[in-house]
Amino acid sequence: MRLGALGARPRGHARTARLTHGRPGIFGFSGIESCNAMAVVEGFRMQKTAVSAGAPRRARSGRFSWETLPDEDLLELRFKDLNLSVEGTWLAHRLRSLNDELESRGLMPAHAWLSDEWFSPSNTPGISFPFYLAHPRLIKLERKMVRDVEGGTQRDCMRILRHEAGHVMQHAYGLHRRRRWQTVFGQSSKPYPDYYRPNPTSKKYVQHLRRWYAQSHPDEDFAETFAVWLTPRSSWKKKYADWPALKKLQYVDDLMSEIADERPILTRREEVDPVGKLNMTLGEHYQNKIEHYAVDTPASFDRELRRIFSDDPADRGAPSAAEFVKRNRPDIKKSVSKWTGEYALTLDAVLDDMIDRCRALKLRAAGSDRSLRQQLTVLLTRKAVRSLYDSSRRQVFAV
Numbered sequence: 001m002r003l004g005a006l007g008a009r010p011r012g013h014a015r016t017a018r019l020t021h022g023r024p025g026i027f028g029f030s031g032i033e034s035c036n037a038m039a040v041v042e043g044f045r046m047q048k049t050a051v052s053a054g055a056p057r058r059a060r061s062g063r064f065s066w067e068t069l070p071d072e073d074l075l076e077l078r079f080k081d082l083n084l085s086v087e088g089t090w091l092a093h094r095l096r097s098l099n100d101e102l103e104s105r106g107l108m109p110a111h112a113w114l115s116d117e118w119f120s121p122s123n124t125p126g127i128s129f130p131f132y133l134a135h136p137r138l139i140k141l142e143r144k145m146v147r148d149v150e151g152g153t154q155r156d157c158m159r160i161l162r163h164e165a166g167h168v169m170q171h172a173y174g175l176h177r178r179r180r181w182q183t184v185f186g187q188s189s190k191p192y193p194d195y196y197r198p199n200p201t202s203k204k205y206v207q208h209l210r211r212w213y214a215q216s217h218p219d220e221d222f223a224e225t226f227a228v229w230l231t232p233r234s235s236w237k238k239k240y241a242d243w244p245a246l247k248k249l250q251y252v253d254d255l256m257s258e259i260a261d262e263r264p265i266l267t268r269r270e271e272v273d274p275v276g277k278l279n280m281t282l283g284e285h286y287q288n289k290i291e292h293y294a295v296d297t298p299a300s301f302d303r304e305l306r307r308i309f310s311d312d313p314a315d316r317g318a319p320s321a322a323e324f325v326k327r328n329r330p331d332i333k334k335s336v337s338k339w340t341g342e343y344a345l346t347l348d349a350v351l352d353d354m355i356d357r358c359r360a361l362k363l364r365a366a367g368s369d370r371s372l373r374q375q376l377t378v379l380l381t382r383k384a385v386r387s388l389y390d391s392s393r394r395q396v397f398a399v
């Protein structure tokens with residue numbers, strides 16, 4: 001199932017797509033504004049009653065009763081039991097900023113709601129925020145469960161919103177039906193690939209979200225180009241001056257002036273899979289999500305690890321390679337993530353595997369720390385880029 005570009009989400013089906021926007025970041029809690037105390041509710045049972053009354057409720061303290069639950073209890077709650085809404089959170093301010101940017105260009109504003117992930121459906125000019133962004137307790141849980149928080153900082157949130165706004169504009173104004181759009185970006189009807197092989201050096205595509213995402217599909221190429229174009233002070237004319245991608249940006253610039261103040265063809269504001277109607281528990285949700293991030297590491301690691309580390313009996317005295325990888329894990333992860341945009345969870349899975357293999361092969365870290373670290377970083381970077389299209393990877397991209 002593809003989201004954001006290919007139709008509304010089927011209901012009642014197991015989700016197979018993961019939404020992979022933005023970069024992990026340290027969440028800026030300063031961005032969170034406390035909700036208005038709309039009702040005095042105490043205890044979870046009473047909050048549920050408040051939900052059925054149809055309004056988002058919080059205790060006078062401004063707290064939800066589930067905030068203090070331990071993770072295992074929180075994971076048992078259903079999405080719809082959380083009583084979440086965009087109103088009164090920092091997300092409402094991000095949406096306002098996005099809409100200011102759109103309106104200043106004469107484009108229609110987008111509406112937004114909370115669901116389980118980032119997406120923009122094709123049947124309504126709106127954007128779904130992932131539920132966890134609506135509350136610091138849920139951000140904490142997200143970080144614990146999948147280690148990255150997509151859109152967790154003000155800046156990253158805006159980056160993703162501008163990308164999603166590209167999908168909104170495409171569908172609201174039916175842009176993909178134009179011949180010129182098709183010439184510039186390709187056919188929107190093209191199926192999304194299960195895996196794609198990006199060329200990190202390509203200058204035919206802008207770079208906005210991680211993983212050279214513009215290269216995955218014509219709709220994503222457009223959304224990414226639109227996002228760069230929309231970003232205030234992005235200096236795209238200068239930054240992309242000698243890139244073939246500049247033509248795409250110039251086309252978006254012309255196209256947006258053309259449609260500015262035009263009436264969109266899609267105006268019905270619907271909320272697709274709103275969080276208040278999702279029966280799934282958080283535990284089930286994370287189980288699915290973690291499965292999708294998982295990688296089946298190929299056994300070919302052994303050969304490469306043997307090249308970096310030593311199994312020569314003469315190096316018996318050198319420190320164990322498994323310990324070396326463990327010790328250098330934060331540094332390596334940081335570099336690889338910087339270069340590839342790979343998810344921490346995926347990198348951790350691969351590193352766990354490497355550590356196991358180093359131990360099984362009884363490898364030793366002989367040689368300079370710096371050189372070993374470098375070689376490991378290169379190996380992991382190569383693996384991460386490859387995993388974007390490797391058939392062993394179960395993750396599907398759909399943003």
Ligand SMILES: [Zn+2]
Pocket residue numbers: 004163164167219220223398399
């Ligand atoms: Zn997208």
